[in-house]
Amino acid sequence: MTLLKFENVTYVKDNNTILKDISVDVEKGDFISIVGPSGSGKSTFLKLCSYLISPTEGDIFYKNTSYKEYDPIKWRQCIAYCFQTPYLFGDTVMDNLKFPYSIRNSKFDLSKVEQLFTDFKLSEDYLKREVRDLSGGEKQRIALIRTLLFKPDILLLDEVTSALDVDNTLIVEGVIESLNEKGITILWVTHNPKQSKKYANKVLTIENGRAKSLEVLK
Numbered sequence: 001m002t003l004l005k006f007e008n009v010t011y012v013k014d015n016n017t018i019l020k021d022i023s024v025d026v027e028k029g030d031f032i033s034i035v036g037p038s039g040s041g042k043s044t045f046l047k048l049c050s051y052l053i054s055p056t057e058g059d060i061f062y063k064n065t066s067y068k069e070y071d072p073i074k075w076r077q078c079i080a081y082c083f084q085t086p087y088l089f090g091d092t093v094m095d096n097l098k099f100p101y102s103i104r105n106s107k108f109d110l111s112k113v114e115q116l117f118t119d120f121k122l123s124e125d126y127l128k129r130e131v132r133d134l135s136g137g138e139k140q141r142i143a144l145i146r147t148l149l150f151k152p153d154i155l156l157l158d159e160v161t162s163a164l165d166v167d168n169t170l171i172v173e174g175v176i177e178s179l180n181e182k183g184i185t186i187l188w189v190t191h192n193p194k195q196s197k198k199y200a201n202k203v204l205t206i207e208n209g210r211a212k213s214l215e216v217l218k
Contacts, residue, residue: 001028002064003185004049004079004154009058011044018044020209022058026154031177031186032214033196036206042189043084045206046156049187050081073103080152084159084189086143088131093142096131100149109149116145119175136163141172148179155179157188161195173199 004026011019019041026032034042047053048060051072060067067075088096101108117124120141134142140163147155157176161169177199180186190196196203197217205212 002026003028003030003062005061005064006048007059007061009048009055009060011041011048011053012056018209019048019206022211024204024211024214026185026187028153028185029180029183030202031180031200032188032202032204033200034187034189034204034206035191035193035196036212038191040206041209042206043158046081046158046187046189049154049156050079051075052081077104077150078152079154079156080147081156082140082144082147082158082160084162086139088134088139088142091130092127093129093131093134094127096142096146097127097149100146104150112149113145116148119178120145121171137165137168140164141168144172144175152184154185154187157186159189159191161190161192 002025006022006024009019009022010017022045034045036042044053048055051067051070054067062070062075062078090096090099097113098108113127114124117126122141122145126138126142131139140160144160155176161172164172173195176186176188180199188200201216201218203215203217205215
């Protein structure tokens with residue numbers, strides 16, 4: 001089943017063509033690593049996936065419906081983006097984890113938070129920690145937990161392990177692999193050649209703003 005489809009997508013900013021004529025099908029359950037040189041358009045591709053920006057030309061479909069027919073917030077609840085530099089707000093970690101519930105008018109589910117903390121091997125003491133006291137790696141893991149509270153269909157990851165040490169990278173990789181095994185589709189930008197093929201079933205190479213190849217690994 002095609003979950004996300006790019007159809008001849010071009011993105012232009014300030015008269016500069018960032019992506020040109022991209023056509024890609026993302027199937028349900030895919031784990032796609034996105035690779036290519038710095039500045040090739042990988043992060044822009046993820047921003048288009050998440051409806052943070054819109055195509056200059058072409059169309060993007062989620063479950064056969066164009067992005068133009070979606071409210072951006074509803075789209076992003078299905079296709080969640082975790083940035084390379086995580087943005088946390090408020091005073092405490094708990095403030096950040098309650099936010100996804102508040103925008104959905106849902107009751108806060110502490111048990112779900114506790115399970116994700118266990119998965120990411122974080123102590124529940126972090127719930128009381130102030131955001132300003134967290135390291136870059138800790139912020140990234142909290143941002144990932146916040147993103148996963150409502151289990152998106154597609155998870156977009158932009159260099160999410162770049163601020164982590166080896167041990168924590170393995171923890172995060174393990175959680176992401178487990179999520180994919182449970183049916184969440186993963187699109188992961190990485191500059192690490194070994195990481196790009198470690199878990200992925202496909203590798204999308206973007207060069208000079210074009211989709212150069214989509215290699216099927218397994």
